[in-house]
Amino acid sequence: MPIIRRLPENLVNRIAAGEVVERPASALKELVENAIDAGASQITIRLTDGGLDGIEVTDDGCGMGPEQMALALERHATSKLPDEAIELVTTLGFRGEALPSIASVARMTIESRTRDSAEGWRRVVDHGEVVGDAPAALPPGTRIRVEDLFGKVPARRKFLRSGRSEYAACLDVVRRLAMARPDVGFVLEQDGRRVLAVQSGETAPQRVARIVARELADDGVVIDLERGPARLTGVAGLPTFNRGVADHQYLFVNGRPVKDRLLVGAVRGAYAEMLARDRHAVLALFLDVPPDEVDVNVHPAKTEVRFRDPAFIRGFIVSGLRHALEAAGQKTAQSPAADAMGNWQREPVAPMAPAQPRLESLFARQYTPNRVGESASEAWRSYEAQSFAPRPMDPAPLGRAEMAEEAAPDAVDYPLGIARGQVANTYIIAEASDGLVIVDQHAAHERIVLERLRAAGAGDKMAAAQALLLPQVVELDEPACDRLEEVAPELASHGLSLERFGPCAMLVRSVPAVLAKGDVQALVRDVADDLALNGPSVEGSSLLLGERLDLVLATMACHGSVRAGRTLNVAEMNALLREMEVTPRSGQCNHGRPTWVKLAHGDIEKLFGRK
Template sequence: MGREDLELAIERHATSKLPNSDLFNIQTLGFRGEALPSIGSVSRLHITSCLQDASDAWCLKVEGGDKKAPMPAPHLQGTHIEVKDLFYATPARLKFLKTPQTELSHAVELLNRLAMSHPSVAFKLFADQRVVFDYKPCASLKERLAQVIGQEFADNALPLEMSRGDIHLNGFISLPTLSRANGVHQYLFVKGRPVKDKLLQGAIRAAYQDFLASDRYPLLALFLELPSEDVDVNVHPAKTEVRFRDSGLIRGTLVSALKQTLAGASHKTATTVSQQAVYAFRPEPATYRQPSLSSSYVPQAPRPNYTSLQEAPTPILEDMPLETPPLGFAKAQLHETYIVAQTEQGMILVDQHAAHERLVYEKFKAEKGHVHRQPLLIPEVVELAEDELMALKEVQEELESFGLIIEPFGEKAFLVREVPALLGEINIKGLLTDLADEHKELGDALSLKERLAEVLSTCACHN
């Protein structure tokens, strides 16, 4: 910008980008020109800019709404904006800010979404004298998604593309075998604008319902392009929600594209799942145990194998009154997954996995602060995204009270030294990513007691 445009940029309502004041033809992320004046009124704002082929640059300073005259300054082509001491001029707003870690995580999330919608642009974020991330320009969207979401997603992502009339949908979605505990890593863009739209999220759930359990969510990044007159971006002050003129067509296009892509890759599984399956099928070395020859050894009669729903013999207990347990008496097992129990008035079908999760959950609650920990013979290094690292740092002390001992390892990883003994062999990275996702989604909205309950349930589920 030149000197005149620089002075105009900090005036309210003076930088409208609307051609002919047409609210139905918005091609940019904003249109009111409010951002720079608002930021300058509550902080120390410095803007330095230089036009192409210009001989000098200009710097404009605004401190708490007090505008200074532009001054010549050394600068290369382009614009540099610096904001310091945010809300120093409005202490009432300052005291309502969250912790620095939480506020930084919000900034990281916003910049990550902007980086995904502009793969050819470099993004670099500094905080507390360190580089939070440094995204180099990318030749393709998949490269940028690998930078932001992670290489695991890029290795297990399916390309998606579909067009219907003037509607064009493209992006990448994860295989059903790569999922998370919530929808934090579902990135949706409409005309390049990052949105969180319930219609689109519902369409994703509907498309994946035959492939994923109801409590798991896919990872994806989808970009929707359509004529400006077919979408209204002004229904929310933050521009994070949109309204479509033909919502049924948009939903149908999204569901159809997702289902077709998933159906074409039904034979694939995530690389992490495939590796675990290979290890599971490797034969273990046979071991032979010498039977004890002590006089206390008594041969055991072979136990009957009940393979159907036939009634197992009821043990004979004399002179002992029996009370029916809450879930009745176990009578049979189906597919090594369900227990058939008999009660006084009927029958109960128990999910063994869910029942075991509940038992582990209750043990965790009872042992809080005194959880038996299992040190790892070789501590495991788990690499995580920047927002996941920040989320886990906020709950690190809470995790330690439940026997999960982690510590930062370098800039992009945690070192896991001990895990709760109750969990046995678990997928440690899956546990950490689920804990991080749940804290990002619910952390600020829940009390400490509720957050602890979420940690407990997540740990129990990974048993």
């Protein structure tokens, strides 16, 4: 029979470290939370190679004496629970596991000095063994250095990612904690370079806008609501100010950054009728409830919580967000185009020549239905060969007025038929020889543009690119710039030329020719979001890189597609139908939705009781 024995203290600490310290960002989170709980007003963080080689956290908090320092390195020793009422905890930390767990898997140096002490004290612990204990000179506060993380635990060390990936995780931790405490100043340095600096004394909306996105100051609404014992504050972005991934949603409960399914679901429910399914809101919400109404002792990392009344919390967040967004009225993050505003302000001028439809976007050239016997590809080449001659403005509505004037070609010649009209400026109605075809114009054109981008980037041939007259600078956070820089050569082969422009910006020199009229800023941001969503690349894995670029191309195609709500005339609608007939996989869009449906003659007859 196996003999039961007590595990050695150092092994117990290493086992506990597996729950608390998963990567450098986990250790950094615990150290910064300790600094906040110590009453610090200024916290400085220095990283070396994303925390893989070193983490240093310096604060001006209350500090520790030699005896307190020695006790802090023992398991389950903490100053944050003066009694046994763990359900009433108000500090970020309370378990007493962080410091001994980190010290058991790294070389940790703690230097601290209280305000009433003439000198400080230093203690060095190397993977669980005390190797140094002596006086130290430093101002009041605490400085902790963590080096050689998992140096003697190779099984854990080999699972860590690259320095860039670990730095991105550390940056996310610092940003969340900095938003949680706007009364505390934060400085973050990576390899000697300052990447984040915020001053103490800011308001929560100011801190959020400074860290998340400066546009939130204008494109967001401030939230401050109370219902019973709960209070909800923060900043919520307008529905038109959104992102392609949900990593710009920051949620806090009693000042603690959390990632809770209930809160995420409540945010999704609040924006359900205002955002597309593949878009996500940008916001930072701070929920304050009595400590006995929430359980924070769910997981050692303390990122999960449980509410005593989850239905009330969800309803409070959903209704609070909706009322705040409704109060914003017709405010939108998308400013009207200058030429559109000019048309409203311009005095009407009587046309001197017979009006002709003015075509825009991809279908900006005149198109005539192809002749009998002419293939769809030949018709499209003939269409694309025509010039971009400017035409006078037509004051009459497009589409329906000219249908009566054009000679309708025979629907037998085309699988998708001939366009007969447009419904809700979104769906094309076409007559085919065997029924009625309804086409989603945006979904169909999205697939067409995607296949063009794929074909243009196939083989060794570079995709056709449209150089920008003035290169545009797109500001992003540093991890997003790192991801874009990593795949810049592959993006260039598809026509999107990017260069690094400082730590937190990318310079766009060209875009794919088919996207020349798109929003360059939004395109680059969504491409960065797609790269973040699909994870970091694996060195030597061209398959994974190809899959990621395929998703990026889908995003680029979406930006270059004709939008729902745009009025098309007959020539434009027929051009789209002909292109669909020669485009692979045109039956579904890039997101898997159908691009067209057909009502056969027999189905129509059944609707009217003829069969």
